[in-house]
Amino acid sequence: MADLLTDDEIAERLPNEWSRDGDEIVRVFEFDGYLDASGFLSAAAGLAEDAWHHPEMTVRWGEVEVRLTTHDAGGITEKDIDLAERLNGIYD
Numbered sequence: 062m063a064d065l066l067t068d069d070e071i072a073e074r075l076p077n078e079w080s081r082d083g084d085e086i087v088r089v090f091e092f093d094g095y096l097d098a099s100g101f102l103s104a105a106a107g108l109a110e111d112a113w114h115h116p117e118m119t120v121r122w123g124e125v126e127v128r129l130t131t132h133d134a135g136g137i138t139e140k141d142i143d144l145a146e147r148l149n150g151i152y153d
């Protein structure tokens with residue numbers, strides 16, 4: 062099981078545009094419409110499957126909110142930071 066990161070480690074390692082919300086890290090990705098947002102969600106789901114680490118994702122017109130946590134560790138781990146960075150990589 063992945064180790065929980067400390068508060069300091071989370072603050073230092075949080076990828077660009079992500080914020081911490083308790084035991085989760087969160088980013089809202091913005092798009093020009095619903096289809097673009099849905100396309101991103103689909104690509105993100107592919108990365109999540111590859112990593113076997115599955116974020117909660119909410120699609121709305123023009124945005125996808127992504128929340129990551131590691132359930133078996135009960136909080137934020139390296140797995141969350143790694144997937145957040147990969148998600149930034151297919152967006153930025």
Ligand SMILES: C[C@H](O)[C@H](O)[C@H]1CNC2=NC(N)=NC(=O)C2=N1
Pocket residue numbers: 113114115116117129130131132133134
């Ligand atoms: C059963 C399965 O291995 C677990 O549910 C995996 C898969 N996806 C996961 N996704 C997330 N976000 N956190 C987990 O702890 C996690 N664990």
